[in-house]
Amino acid sequence: MSEAKKTPYYDFHVSQGAKIVDFVGFLMPMQYEGIKKEHMAVRQQAGLFDVAHMGEILFKGEGALDTVNALITNDLNLIPDNHALYTPICYENGGIVDDCIVYKRSASDIMIVVNASNKDKDYKWMLDNYKGVKPIDQSDDWALLALQGPDAEHIMHHAFDADLSSIPGFGLGWINAFGQQIMVARTGYTGEDGFEIFVPTQFASAAYETIMNAGKPHGMVAAGLGARDTLRLEARLWLYGNDIDATTTPLEAGMNFTLKFDNHDFIGRAALLKQKEEGLKRKLVGFKATGKGIPREHFNVLDKMPSDGGRIIGQVTSGTKCPFLNESVGLAYVETAFSKPGTALVAEHDGKCVEIELVKGSFYKRSGK
């Protein structure tokens, strides 16, 4: 293993007393004062996340849209310019390479933001499979920040004198700062309103300090990977490596809204159509615990209590007690016959059993924008 990398924000994390962990080769803040506090701040005011470890891959030039569209399952023709799109990227067999957000500035200028854990793999896969515009790995050029929470728009206004109120969800805009035009997008990974800010690496420190100073009076806090994980789970967002990977397909994961088969050829299309026709053996479902205990990753899912002759029908892929809802929730793959919302099942690990019930839709739904 090579030495762990630091993002340009590393010194800020240390000076704020963060617990630092090695996350896929990056020294990242797990938490500052506590996951719960950071989680609640994002739901009620705002939190600032260092997401500079994520990868940015650029497709620039005539034909960029067609090049990217052939790599993703979603369809860039369905969104206007200056909008973003959530999509999986699949292998020929339908397994998931990664899930990512594609930022379409125009048909000839497209950036894909990918998971840090998959960046090298993704970039190689894109180089091996692209037809048309050659992808460029720009990950070191951008120090991405995510400002998330109901007060995010307000804080951006204070920080950069920028009115972002007209940017819709998944829309892109620009702010003037440090003598530059800096791209911002109304996207995130928390289930909350907020922005991702494409800070050029050389302005990382200035941007971080500016947002911190503007946000602190509003109750904004620095938030770490721990809160990022509990927030995304509370909003029922997938995590690559837990809930989806090369052995799972977007159909099994319930990502049907990202699969656009009409007039759209892409890698994995044939396999996914075939799976759709044949029917699914298993499905990813959301659950909440109805009894005591917290089902976590790797717990078995049983159709009934072991004492009643229960048998294993699935596995938990993510689970924790979510601070805002104050409920234990999670995701699990289960046999299709047991995947209906309302089904009562049992999560089990080392003989410890937790009663669960399958629920439909996001665990947490924000009000307003």
Add this chain to the structure above:
Amino acid sequence: MTNISEGLKYTKSHEWFDPTTGRIGISAFAVEHLGDVVEVDLPEVGTEISQGDELGTVESVKTASEVYSPVSGKVIAVNEALADSPELVNESPYNEGWLIAVEIENNEELDSLMNSASYQEHCSEEE
């Protein structure tokens, strides 16, 4: 340097026992490593437990941690406040965040536990 309470007896697995009140809890060192506690599972009053047995579970946002009994005895009280306020374990691990109280059977078991000085040393080795 982690916060260690004087006068308590400690286990290698980071539980504490108070010989005067019979209370059992987990140390500040354990709490720091667990992070925010969100759920606590404890035995009922009247349960007989043996030294080294799992007496319950403390769950944080990140992980679940088993709690092992520092001594053998009968559970005589359970900290009911933790059902609604598990964060007391974080805020006050040696006082309001106690878990259960037991009536110790055999005082000789205390000799197998660490005093605060040796526990301090144990923690710095694990750090």
